[in-house]
Amino acid sequence: MNPNLGLAWALNAATHCYIGQPGTAIACLNRYKELAPFDPYFGFFEAIYTKGYTLSGSYEQAVQVGRRVVRANPDFVNGYKALIASLGHLGRFEEAAHYRGLLARREPDFSIEHFVKAYPFQQDADRDRYAEGLRLAGVPENETVPPSLLALERSNA
Numbered sequence: 002m003n004p005n006l007g008l009a010w011a012l013n014a015a016t017h018c019y020i021g022q023p024g025t026a027i028a029c030l031n032r033y034k035e036l037a038p039f040d041p042y043f044g045f046f047e048a049i050y051t052k053g054y055t056l057s058g059s060y061e062q063a064v065q066v067g068r069r070v071v072r073a074n075p076d077f078v079n080g081y082k083a084l085i086a087s088l089g090h091l092g093r094f095e096e097a098a099h100y101r102g103l104l105a106r107r108e109p110d111f112s113i114e115h116f117v118k119a120y121p122f123q124q125d126a127d128r129d130r131y132a133e134g135l136r137l138a139g140v141p142e143n144e145t146v147p148p149s150l151l152a153l154e155r156s157n158a
Contacts, residue, residue: 010032014026014029019122023052026052027054027057048070050066051080051084055130060091061087071103081107085140086134086138089138090133097139112143
């Protein structure tokens with residue numbers, strides 16, 4: 002209704018990611034940035050870029066943006082997931098392990114099974130690509146908390 006409302010463009014971008022149109026999502030985000038270059042919530046919406054780049058197979062770009070997203074918003078768990086998936090696709094397992102550990106401290110029950118159930122991707126190919134990246138990065142298949150994380154949680158208690 003208002004083509005000059007940056008927030009609408011940012012939210013539209015998220016929708017386009019979920020319906021299988023990452024290129025359109027990135028274009029929507031670019032328009033959002035043009036309309037609201039100083040939006041204090043840009044860091045939150047920037048995570049959509051990471052998802053769009055991951056879904057389009059632009060893993061290097063996803064990693065560049067994803068690092069910035071988690072640095073700016075370390076407690077935003079969804080900022081880590083596309084970053085980890087892209088690192089998995091790129092074969093950067095050591096870096097993926099670092100971010101997996103940060104995510105596990107914030108969402109210890111995150112797993113591929115949980116991801117597949119929770120993320121509303123319309124296209125099976127998008128869900129599969131994302132899940133495969135998570136798998137390559139070492140994310141557990143199910144919600145079993147790894148013993149190393151349990152030991153870490155006990156030592157921090």
